[in-house]
Amino acid sequence: MVSAVEPKTYFLPRQDLAKLLDRLHDGGRQVIGPTIRDGAVMLDPIERVDQLPVGWGIDNAPGKARLVEQHGSRVFDQPPGPSSWKRWTYPPRLTEFAWTDAAETDAAPAPRRPKPVPAKMAPQAFLGVRACEIAALRVQDKVLLEGPVVDRDYAARRRDNLIVAVECAVAGGTCFCTSMGTGPEVRGDFDLALSELDDGFVVRVGTDAGRAALEGLTLPAATSDQTAAAAASVARVRAQMGEPLPMDGLPDRLMAAAESPRWAKIAERCLACTNCTLVCPTCFCTSISQRSDLDGDGASAERTWDSCFTLDFARVAGGNFRTRVEDRYRQWLTHKFGTWWPQFGSSGCVGCGRCIAWCPVGIDVREELLAVAPPVAPAADPPPIAPVAPMPSIVPSALTLPTPTAEGPRPMPWRTVEVLDRRRETRDVITLSLGTDDPGLLAGRPGQFVMAALPAVAAPPISVSRFHPDGLELTIRAAGPATAAIVNLERGDTVALRGPLGRGWPVELAEGRDVMVITGGIGLAPLRPLLDHMLARRDRIAHIHLAYGARTPGDRLYVDELDRLAASGVIDVAQTVDRAGPEWLGRVGVVTQVIDRIMCSCDRTIAFVCGPERMMRATVDVLHERGIPDERIWVTLERHMDCGVGLCGHCQLGRYFVCKDGPVFSLAELGPAFAVEGL
Amino acid sequence: MPGTRHASAHRPRVGVVKFASCDGCQLTILDLEDQLLAITEKFDIVEFAEATSNRSQGPFDVLFVEGSISTPEQAHEIVQLRRQATMLVTIGACATAGGIQALRNLADHDAFNRAVYPQPQLIKSLATSTPVSEHVAVDAELYGCPISGSQMLELLTALSIGRRPQLPDEAVCALCKRLGNPCILVATGEPCLGPVTRTGCGALCPSFGRGCYGCFGPKEAANSASLAAWFGTLGQSDEQVAREFAKFNVNAPAFRAVVEAKR
Numbered sequence: 001m002v003s004a005v006e007p008k009t010y011f012l013p014r015q016d017l018a019k020l021l022d023r024l025h026d027g028g029r030q031v032i033g034p035t036i037r038d039g040a041v042m043l044d045p046i047e048r049v050d051q052l053p054v055g056w057g058i059d060n061a062p063g064k065a066r067l068v069e070q071h072g073s074r075v076f077d078q079p080p081g082p083s084s085w086k087r088w089t090y091p092p093r094l095t096e097f098a099w100t101d102a103a104e105t106d107a108a109p110a111p112r113r114p115k116p117v118p119a120k121m122a123p124q125a126f127l128g129v130r131a132c133e134i135a136a137l138r139v140q141d142k143v144l145l146e147g148p149v150v151d152r153d154y155a156a157r158r159r160d161n162l163i164v165a166v167e168c169a170v171a172g173g174t175c176f177c178t179s180m181g182t183g184p185e186v187r188g189d190f191d192l193a194l195s196e197l198d199d200g201f202v203v204r205v206g207t208d209a210g211r212a213a214l215e216g217l218t219l220p221a222a223t224s225d226q227t228a229a230a231a232a233s234v235a236r237v238r239a240q241m242g243e244p245l246p247m248d249g250l251p252d253r254l255m256a257a258a259e260s261p262r263w264a265k266i267a268e269r270c271l272a273c274t275n276c277t278l279v280c281p282t283c284f285c286t287s288i289s290q291r292s293d294l295d296g297d298g299a300s301a302e303r304t305w306d307s308c309f310t311l312d313f314a315r316v317a318g319g320n321f322r323t324r325v326e327d328r329y330r331q332w333l334t335h336k337f338g339t340w341w342p343q344f345g346s347s348g349c350v351g352c353g354r355c356i357a358w359c360p361v362g363i364d365v366r367e368e369l370l371a372v373a374p375p376v377a378p379a380a381d382p383p384p385i386a387p388v389a390p391m392p393s394i395v396p397s398a399l400t401l402p403t404p405t406a407e408g409p410r411p412m413p414w415r416t417v418e419v420l421d422r423r424r425e426t427r428d429v430i431t432l433s434l435g436t437d438d439p440g441l442l443a444g445r446p447g448q449f450v451m452a453a454l455p456a457v458a459a460p461p462i463s464v465s466r467f468h469p470d471g472l473e474l475t476i477r478a479a480g481p482a483t484a485a486i487v488n489l490e491r492g493d494t495v496a497l498r499g500p501l502g503r504g505w506p507v508e509l510a511e512g513r514d515v516m517v518i519t520g521g522i523g524l525a526p527l528r529p530l531l532d533h534m535l536a537r538r539d540r541i542a543h544i545h546l547a548y549g550a551r552t553p554g555d556r557l558y559v560d561e562l563d564r565l566a567a568s569g570v571i572d573v574a575q576t577v578d579r580a581g582p583e584w585l586g587r588v589g590v591v592t593q594v595i596d597r598i599m600c601s602c603d604r605t606i607a608f609v610c611g612p613e614r615m616m617r618a619t620v621d622v623l624h625e626r627g628i629p630d631e632r633i634w635v636t637l638e639r640h641m642d643c644g645v646g647l648c649g650h651c652q653l654g655r656y657f658v659c660k661d662g663p664v665f666s667l668a669e670l671g672p673a674f675a676v677e678g679l
Numbered sequence: 680m681p682g683t684r685h686a687s688a689h690r691p692r693v694g695v696v697k698f699a700s701c702d703g704c705q706l707t708i709l710d711l712e713d714q715l716l717a718i719t720e721k722f723d724i725v726e727f728a729e730a731t732s733n734r735s736q737g738p739f740d741v742l743f744v745e746g747s748i749s750t751p752e753q754a755h756e757i758v759q760l761r762r763q764a765t766m767l768v769t770i771g772a773c774a775t776a777g778g779i780q781a782l783r784n785l786a787d788h789d790a791f792n793r794a795v796y797p798q799p800q801l802i803k804s805l806a807t808s809t810p811v812s813e814h815v816a817v818d819a820e821l822y823g824c825p826i827s828g829s830q831m832l833e834l835l836t837a838l839s840i841g842r843r844p845q846l847p848d849e850a851v852c853a854l855c856k857r858l859g860n861p862c863i864l865v866a867t868g869e870p871c872l873g874p875v876t877r878t879g880c881g882a883l884c885p886s887f888g889r890g891c892y893g894c895f896g897p898k899e900a901a902n903s904a905s906l907a908a909w910f911g912t913l914g915q916s917d918e919q920v921a922r923e924f925a926k927f928n929v930n931a932p933a934f935r936a937v938v939e940a941k942r
Contacts, residue, residue: 037861038860038861038866038888039861039863039866039867039888040861040866042859042861044859063864063865063909064865064868065861065865065866066866066867066868067866081861082856082861082862082865082866083859083861087859092856092857092858092859093857267902268902268905269902269905270902270905271850271874271875271901271902271905271906272850272898272900272902273850273852273853273873273874273875274849274850274852274853274856275852275856275862275874278852278853278856278857279856289845290842290845292836292840293717293836294714294717294718294720294721294832294835294836294839294840295717295721295839295840296839296840304857305853305856305857306853307849307853310847310848310849310853311848311849311899311900312847312848312849325900325902357865358862358865359865360852360862360864360865360871360873360874360906360909361874361905361906361908361909362909456836456840456842457840457841457842458842458843480843481837481841481842481843482842482843484841485841485842
């Protein structure tokens with residue numbers, strides 16, 4: 001990590017670059033820098049100066065990056081190539097954790113559990129980091145280090161980075177850092193910064209570590225002519241890029257263009273090949289895949305770079321949120337240039353131009369941004385970008401996760417828990433009661449969820465359906481192989497849990513109010529802890545209405561509990577089914593018809609809703625008709641989740657990660673992001 | 680727990696059969712040398728003419744089918760085999776798309792017959808070479824010319840321990856980027872089918888500096904028209920573009936559409 005000290009400027013004669021390279025290698029450091037490989041400038045390990053791209057330039061245009069031999073001795077006259085530093089800070093493949101194998105002992109097989117795989121790498125020096133790339137490292141630092149859960153491997157790699165920046169002396173045809181405010185001048189967050197002149201380099205020192213790397217080189221101070229030449233060089237680059245793009249209000253412009261016909265036009269050209277996202281130095285999305293032998297032994301979870309352009313990216317059991325390519329492109333562009341601002345406090349784009357040059361069909365984001373979200377005449381007082389809504393203080397537990405540190409334990413470890421009991425709820429739904437004395441798991445709140453992992457099988461997110469003093473319950477439908485494996489667990493089996501995760505229902509908001517709990521089918525599971533919580537404080541809540549729909553009477557969960565509750569009269573229970581046989585004496589019809597009939601004081605009612613988005617949309621319409629505002633309608637959302645802790649990117653929605661900012665949201669928080677097709 | 684509870688269950692009966700094909704996919708299975716013993720511990724291989732003289736007519740828990748349907752007899756036989764198979768998995772470009780021999784689907788089959796054979800009336804072949812899925816229901820597909828050994832192993836592992844097979848339908852590009860290959864199309868202007876081709880080969884050709892031939896067929900949502908148009912801007916004639924797509928997966932709809940439009 002870089003800390004600022006008083007800068008001082010030196011001159012490194014060209015022939016002494018090798019000496020600097022030697023110094024960078026000191027202490028066993030691996031030096032990564034630009035080199036010509038396979039017809040492009042790549043960022044690879046560098047041992048000698050002659051591996052650097054001496055005398056090469058690049059002709060960059062949309063969909064085009066050709067090496068051009070320039071026969072000079074200059075080293076760094078190229079715009080960014082297809083590899084970025086994230087290859088070294090955030091590797092394309094990584095073993096996330098390995099499973100212990102089943103070890104037979106005298107007594108019984110030891111339960112298998114996930115064990116973290118420590119990162120092993122030499123400290124690295126990055127030689128030739130451009131201004132836009134320093135900005136990109138800052139962007140990824142924000143995403144991966146500022147929690148609440150930190151990426152431990154990234155933290156370890158970044159801690160040991162020595163950043164040797166290079167100020168650009170040429171702009172590529174795809175560069176637009178001046179539009180994004182990230183360059184071309186190197187302004188901070190470096191250990192050393194080089195500006196290349198014809199006979200050598202002006203060297204700025206940014207940190208003590210940078211100064212230490214110069215020790216023993218006995219460099220002269222840079223003359224005023226040399227520093228002036230360096231300044232003139234980077235000024236020429238700024239001029240080369242021309243007029244910056246009109247970025248004012250871009251996030252709002254993009255959000256307003258959510259239904260633009262331009263998305264479909266882009267999809268006619270877009271290959272959904274993932275190149276733009278994987279060459280992007282800030283895109284951080286990953287997926288977890290399972291490795292094992294035929295027995296399920298030797299199992300590990302491997303993390304790989306993924307992209308919001310793949311079909312699998314937004315897949316959930318029984319559906320997919322972004323099947324159309326236009327929706328995937330919209331997701332990428334609106335996140336990168338729009339919702340990244342309220343989510344992380346900056347743009348996700350640093351203007352390096354990689355996505356333009358390395359798009360196989362030359363799609364130019366500069367052009368598409370202007371077409372999708374054209375600049376508008378400046379308003380007298382442009383509305384500021386709203387920051388991410390702070391978590392309501394009523395759910396403090398989600399806010400007080402341990403502060404992550406690079407040295408400390410991973411703050412969201414896997415805990416092995418034992419199956420105490422297994423109950424069948426319906427034909428295809430099982431409730432598992434799991435025993436644990438882990439205080440973290442026991443401190444969960446209504447509406448939170450866990451990731452549940454078994455060896456060699458994907459770990460799905462599962463809502464907690466009850467917290468009890470000795471553990472918790474999960475109510476699970478076998479929707480696919482991963483959930484089927486969990487459903488098939490028997491008493492005495494073990495499963496690894498990560499959690500409780502996310503933000504739960506705002507239970508305190510129910511106090512003094514009428515409460516409507518509206519759900520269908522298995523959607524009752526994440527609401528059951530909320531009912532438990534309210535029933536334990538029954539005197540503090542006015543009326544509680546539960547409206548519960550199911551396909552058939554046999555698809556209802558917790559039937560005995562519901563019957564007892566209904567009979568006791570402590571809450572009003574209204575049940576309805578889509579279709580029923582003669583044995584059913586209750587209502588037939590959709591759940592929204594039930595809500596219509598609930599007698600409530602709607603000016604003091606809060607509603608908690610869980611179900612498929614189409615059902616929730618219809619429910620919300622009815623609640624609006626009854627005068628309940630967005631602030632008092634809370635929903636819980638389903639999205640693809642691979643990590644559950646805000647690092648893998650799959651569940652990104654608008655300005656949120658559903659896993660860590662949700663899954664419970666008020667409609668006021670979601671705004672236009674609620675129940676939009678393709679988001 | 681998966682992998683422990685299912686391990687001692689009965690070994691599924693597995694067959695491997697072929698239609699019009701070169702046997703390369705079957706050889707890919709046999710190339711899994713280090714894994715073959717473990718595979719036979721998990722699966723009872725009852726029919727695999729390339730590997731064993733023990734034969735079976737079925738029934739099969741899992742039947743792997745190589746090759747396209749190219750003759751009237753094959754069209755009849757695949758229906759019979761489907762009735763013997765609980766799960767039918769097609770393997771390779773021939774079985775999943777019709778193979779290189781489906782080039783005849785876009786040509787005059789009778790003219791080919793007359794040109795090649797002295798007595799064409801003795802030849803009983805269909806006018807088209809078609810994927811198995813055009814004849815019977817297929818439960819899973821492994822793509823490629825030939826298939827990938829590691830994908831076959833992944834499918835067998837998934838069957839063995841009960842997980843969803845991890846067979847991504849993303850483009851070859853995604854792996855190229857993870858491997859650190861610069862894009863051939865962008866860096867050299869040479870055609871590469873990687874952006875519209877399903878991953879699975881290990882990005883073999885681009886890793887050796889050669890554009891992708893499309894052996895694994897179209898990825899999901901393959902936008903071949905856009906890539907073909909881009910080849911045109913790089914200076915390729917319509918005929919050259921058509922030839923790029925007229926290879927092992929010429930009959931896959933996303934590739935065939937380009938060939939028909941450009942030739």
